[in-house]
Amino acid sequence: MQSMGTHSGAFQADEALGIYLLRQLPQYREATLVRSRDNEVLKPLSIVIDVGGLYNHAQFRYDHHQRGFFETFDGENQECRDGGRTDVTGPESATGKFKTKLSASGLVYKHYGREIISALHPALRTAPDALEWIYTKMYSEFMEAIDGNDNGIEIADEVRYRDGTSLPARVHRLNARWNEPVDGPSETERFEQASALCGSEFASTLAHLIDCELPAREVVEAALLARTSVHASGEVICFSNGGCPWKTHLYELERAHNITALIKFVLYEDSAKMWRVQAVTKEGTAFTNRLGLHEPWRGLRDEALSAAAGIQGCKFCHASGFIGGNVTYDGALAMALKTIESAKS
Numbered sequence: 001m002q003s004m005g006t007h008s009g010a011f012q013a014d015e016a017l018g019i020y021l022l023r024q025l026p027q028y029r030e031a032t033l034v035r036s037r038d039n040e041v042l043k044p045l046s047i048v049i050d051v052g053g054l055y056n057h058a059q060f061r062y063d064h065h066q067r068g069f070f071e072t073f074d075g076e077n078q079e080c081r082d083g084g085r086t087d088v089t090g091p092e093s094a095t096g097k098f099k100t101k102l103s104a105s106g107l108v109y110k111h112y113g114r115e116i117i118s119a120l121h122p123a124l125r126t127a128p129d130a131l132e133w134i135y136t137k138m139y140s141e142f143m144e145a146i147d148g149n150d151n152g153i154e155i156a157d158e159v160r161y162r163d164g165t166s167l168p169a170r171v172h173r174l175n176a177r178w179n180e181p182v183d184g185p186s187e188t189e190r191f192e193q194a195s196a197l198c199g200s201e202f203a204s205t206l207a208h209l210i211d212c213e214l215p216a217r218e219v220v221e222a223a224l225l226a227r228t229s230v231h232a233s234g235e236v237i238c239f240s241n242g243g244c245p246w247k248t249h250l251y252e253l254e255r256a257h258n259i260t261a262l263i264k265f266v267l268y269e270d271s272a273k274m275w276r277v278q279a280v281t282k283e284g285t286a287f288t289n290r291l292g293l294h295e296p297w298r299g300l301r302d303e304a305l306s307a308a309a310g311i312q313g314c315k316f317c318h319a320s321g322f323i324g325g326n327v328t329y330d331g332a333l334a335m336a337l338k339t340i341e342s343a344k345s
Helices: 013-023 102-119 122-126 127-150 167-172 187-225 249-257 300-308 329-344
Strands: 003-006 030-036 048-049 237-238 265-269 275-279 314-317 323-326
Touching: 013 048, 013 167, 013 187, 030 127, 030 167, 030 187, 048 102, 048 122, 048 237, 102 122, 102 187, 122 127, 127 167, 127 187, 127 300, 167 187, 187 237, 187 249, 265 323, 265 329, 275 329, 300 314, 300 329, 323 329
Parallel strands: 003 030, 003 048, 237 265
Antiparallel strands: 265 275, 275 323, 314 323
């Protein structure tokens, strides 16, 4: 009979999530859970997370509290294991793209994430490229925040406000209050509630990535590869579906396909059958466009805009130049191309 262990006492999202993740694996689905801080109690258990002062994958021990530990999602730092080096303490030692120190659930996800995802969505077992994308995306979209929070890493150098609605905050509130009657739910019952909450959030995020973002990525990639059929410059793409989330995918796919002439505008038909021409923002910004629509058009509508642009069917141009509309596809494309030409002169 397999057994899992984590620490007793006040719980956090980290180990609550980690136990949920392990339970998705066939070998631990029915495993007994032991919560203790006694090493003698933990020693015989099949797998232990977030307690014990040891990270050793071969021994199925996944703690992150020991001095010298600094493992990241896509980096290798062999020295941090088995007690580690006291001088390996920060992101400068990380060898991969991600620099956030892993928590216990992060270690579980690093080693078992692909298997967990495949258990929840078996179709991905025969789609290795999609599985790898989901595995990495799920880390950046969900797991990394748990790692950062549990390791006391602020999300920004200066924080303007505190978020009391985060998953770690909600898990924290499931612990017994200092003045709560002693005849309430047991610590184990509360922990199981926390683990179920974390699991629900993980599964929901994963389903969104697989059912929404992965198909959207395929749409964006197809449009990107067909860009020269829209215009020879390759700087305008057209989507068949206007509701498709595209920005993050576009940045990633431009890099993946080594595209040097970056996309300036995206065309799509909205729900009202108007053709939209939308500027692509610079990566990492919310409002700074690679190229905004021609400045003299901004804030104009209908006939006034058509006259200023010399393009029939114009409907509007936003005051910031990030989006415009036209009755026809050809008109929306003309708005994009005239802007690109104007920027060159």
